[in-house]
Structure formats: C-alpha cells, structure tokens
Amino acid sequence: MGTPLGDFIRAKRDSIQPESLGLPVHGRRRSPGLRRLDLAARSGISVEYLTRIEQGRDRNPSVAVVNALADALSLDPAERDHLRYLAKITGGECSVHTRPAPPRRDVRPTVLETLRLLEPGIAVVTNRLGDILAHTSGYESVMSGTGLLAADAPNLTRYLFTDSRARTFFVDWEDVADEQVFDLWLAPSVENSEWFTAELAPTAGPDFTRRLNGHVVPRRGALRLNHPSGCELRLLRETLELSSDAQQLVVLLPADEVTAQAVDRLHRRSPVRLRAIS
Template sequence: MGTPLGDFIRAKRDTIQPDSFGLPGRGRRRSPGLRRSDLATRAGISVEYLTRIEQGRDRNPSPGVLNAFADALDLDAAERIHLRYLAKITSGGCPGRARPVPPNRHVRPAVVETLRLLEPGVAFVTNRLGDVLAHTSGFELLMRDTGLMEGHPPNLTRFVFTDPRARTIFPDWDQVADERAFELWLGPSAETSEWFRAELAPVAGVEFTRRLNRHLPPPLVPLRVHHPVVEELRWHREKLELPKTDAQELVVLLPADDTTARSMDRLRRQSDRVLRAVG
C-alpha cells in the first residue's frame, strides 16, 4: 500500500524524461520517466531504500533525504513545500510535538552601548541563523537600499538564498552563500538550526540544500557589496563572539581600501543632506 509521499515521488519520477537531466534514453519501456536507479543515483540513496519509500514501507525519511529528493527531482519552491507536507502526513504529523525554541534574540544593554560607541562605523549583532538583531546607523546606511532590511527581523541567510537582489548586492554570491550555510552548521544549537533549515529549504531550493552539512569553513576573504548608489564597496570583517549564553556575535565591517572609505563618506553626506531637507 502506497503513501501520499511515496505516490508523489513515483508520480513525479514518471513525468521526467531522462534526457531532460542529461541521462541517456533506454528505448521502449513499460513505465515512462526516470528509472528508480536514475533517481536513487541523483539523490545519493540506494534503490532498495527508494523502493521502500515509494511502496510505503518507510514512512519517516529524514529532512536530509527529503532535500535530496527535492534536488534530484528538480522541484520548484511550491513543490518542495508540498513534499514536506506529504512527508508530515505520511509520518503521522506529530501534532503534539513542540516546535524548537528559536534562539535568543535579546541584545543586552551593554552590547547596544558598544554599538553606540562604534558609530558612525558599520557594525551589527547577529546570531548563527543570520538574524540582524541590532546595528549601527552606518550599517543601516549601507544596507537600507539593498532589500535586506525589509525582513522582520532582517535575516541575512534568508535574504541571500531567497531574494533575487542578493546576487546583485553580493558579487561573490557563492562565497557569501557558503558562509551562511556554514554558520548554520555551527549553531546556535542542533535543534534550532534544524528548525531553521526545515523552514528555509522549501523556498531556498537546491542552492541552499546542496551546501548543507559541509564541515570545512569557506576561506575568509573581503566582502564585496555592490551598493545601488555608490557601486562597489569592499570590507574586512572582524567578528567578536559574545558570551556563550548570548549565542550572538558582533560583526564590524572595516573599509578594505580607500575607495570604500571615500564612498561611505559620500553616502553619509548625501544622507545628511536628505535629512536636513526633510527637517
């Protein structure tokens, strides 16, 4: 007897022509679409395990396996959400299971005072999930026209993987994406990171899921930001870990060259003129 999850995977597999994935055709077959062996290879699982899922003999695939299926079947965002819904009802839904507690988002007054002392520099407080919890006016000035600050709260990881503007704002998008995925692996806790990954994976897609569980840190390089007004800026990043109970870090962006420093000065002057005109 099948399950909603198994039926969906089998039906989706049957609609995909092998040549659309660069696989050779195999002549006339009784069943259309991808073979089980094709899908199993793309997903990195055994044919026997795939058979158990499609036939309803395994009802609890892990989030990692669901991500692998979504990538292997080239699902779009709506299909990824539907896949997770089918997995939930197939496994029984776990209605009494509590949602993991989100990380601490309270920024201590002493940390807020530290940010005040860093004005008019560019600095912010974040956690491993990428929430922007507090920031200087310099950071607001740098990022307010990029789209990042439109989130509630702003979240750098979500912005990088789900907002098309991020690929323009960050010319080295792959580097930034690798950094954000690696931060998730580091914490703040396994339960909280898993909760966030499960929330983000359906809408972020393969560019996010293929980066999960990479244990080697990406190289530390200057951050390039293509600003809508002053064009390219380059920053060195200093990260200061706050006490473990905070599960947060203070990030300071320092101009990596004179051009960036002059551009930020110009941006501040333009902002001051606008504020005086409004006043």
C-alpha cells in the same frame, strides 16, 4: 539514514584525488575521490567500520578515530574543528525530536552601548542563523536600498537565498552563501539550526540544501558589495564572539580609501540612528 558526520566524511573523501596523497589510481572508477578502502587503511580502521560511520549506523566514534580520520583526510584546522563538532552533535542526537522555539533575539544593553560607541562605523549584532539583531547607522547606510533590512525580522541567510537582489549586491555571492550555510552548524543550538533550516529549505531551493549537506568550510576574505548607488565597496570583517549570548558583533572596515570615501558619502546621504530589532 546518514548523519552530518557521515555526510562530511563522505563529501571530503569524494573531493580528494588519490594521487594528491601519493596513492595509485586504480584505472577507471565509478565514483570520484578517495576509495573507502584507502581512507580506512590510512585511518587504521576497517572498511566495515568506516562504512558504518558514513552511513550513520555508528554515531559515536572515539576521539582517536575522529583524529585519525582528520589526519587521513589531510584536513586543515578549520575542517578539523568542524569534524570534531559534527562528531559531538551526531553522538548527542536524540531519538525524539520536538519543534523547538526560535533563538532569542534580545541584545544586552552593554552590547547596544558598544554599538553606540562604534558609531558612525559599520557594525551589526547577529547570530549564526543570520538574524540581524541590532546595527549601527553606518550599517544601515551601507545596506540601504538592498532589501536586506526591509523585513520586520531581517535575516541575512534568508535574504541570500530568497531575494534576487542579493546575487547582485554580493559580488562573491557563492562565497557568502557558503559562509552563511556553514554557520548554521554553529547556530545557537542544534535545535535552533534544525528549526531554521526546516523553515527555510522549501523556499531557498537546491542552492541552499546542496551547501547544507556539502559541509564546505569557507575561506572568509574581504566582503565585496555592489551598492545600488553604483559604487563597489570592499570591506574587511572583524567578528567578536559574544559566547554567553550565542551572538556575534561584526565590524566592517573599509579595505581601501575608495571604499572609505564611498561609505562616508552613503552615511551623509542617510542620517539614521542605532537600531535594535526585537
């Protein structure tokens, strides 16, 4: 049985063309990407050791080996951080798994007060699982009519993969889906992530499981929305980490004047108040 660390290394190795690293192409090959032999040589480790890491038979590579693999795969800073994180959680996996409780959903009063100060802006408190924990009236105005906030305990990840409206609402659905699934690796805890993915996988289907096992580090750009009112919105995102709570405060800012005017119209049409979701 593999591990997240081994899956990520193998996925990156498969995605690299040898010629991009100045390596010769050895005729027709049965599998894509970089050969284990080449990656092992570039990392200064044996093929046997690399095979054990990829197959999950070695779960505790040293920091030096992890860094060497990152160099050999030419990982960018975000991918290096992800590799180090996977090495950490893979080495700390337990042999006995119990079903953990879901993460806490309460939001500190000072964070709620910060949301109030941001009114009528577009802001939301969430966690890496995608749980929507509190939001401003501006956020509700933008999300009105999409179905995202209709559930008693709304969750963006679940909405993306189980509600057909999401694929119309998010212009760049593929990119947003990549982001949400990647963030599961940074969930409040490894146990929370395992609990959530086990619950979601049966209904989310292969679009979800393929992303979860692919470890694609997303490139986060402007958020483009096809609002049900007929306007397209372009929003920039600023994320403030609330590390002690394992939560994030996400502020969405109009990227252009057309979006700013559309947001203003939506807010005047839907005068609602700050909401915390317990």
